[in-house]
Amino acid sequence: MSDSQATLGNVYVFNYYSEEIEKLTVAGEVVTKAPIEPWSRGGEGEGPKFTPRGLIVPRAKPAEEVPGKFGLGNQSVRGEWPSMTRQVTVHIPGPNESGVNLTEDMILLISPYVAILLAPNGHLLDEPKTFKSV
Numbered sequence: 001m002s003d004s005q006a007t008l009g010n011v012y013v014f015n016y017y018s019e020e021i022e023k024l025t026v027a028g029e030v031v032t033k034a035p036i037e038p039w040s041r042g043g044e045g046e047g048p049k050f051t052p053r054g055l056i057v058p059r060a061k062p063a064e065e066v067p068g069k070f071g072l073g074n075q076s077v078r079g080e081w082p083s084m085t086r087q088v089t090v091h092i093p094g095p096n097e098s099g100v101n102l103t104e105d106m107i108l109l110i111s112p113y114v115a116i117l118l119a120p121n122g123h124l125l126d127e128p129k130t131f132k133s134v
Contacts, residue, residue, distance in 0.1 A: 008061060009105040011070045014054035017081065017111040025078040029068035031057050061102060078134065081112055086131035088115045098125050
């Protein structure tokens with residue numbers, strides 16, 4: 001990894017669904033080493049606890065798809081849950097569009113139905129995107 005790549009931010013991807021994500025693909029490359037667990041079912045005598053799990057996916061500088069990383073512009077994301085496989089295109093805005101520098105992290109909340117991209121301060125960076133069946 002080059003020094004310039006090491007200083008780029010990440011996209012923190014969180015599973016906001018009650019099933020694990022068995023496989024997550026970004027720009028054509030699988031980024032999950034293990035499933036992303038669903039929210040906690042709670043302990044004995046407790047109900048489910050909304051505790052989304054996630055993983056970190058690096059950002060990339062080019063304004064194109066970089067397999068396994070979130071480059072600038074439109075990026076394909078594919079999620080495989082036990083009951084379905086869905087795909088969505090997420091727009092990763094550049095600093096001029098969003099005010100979020102390449103060195104800053106972003107947050108991507110996903111379920112099989114919607115993807116929501118947020119800035120590190122929680123501001124919405126792009127309209128929520130609807131996952132499509134694959």
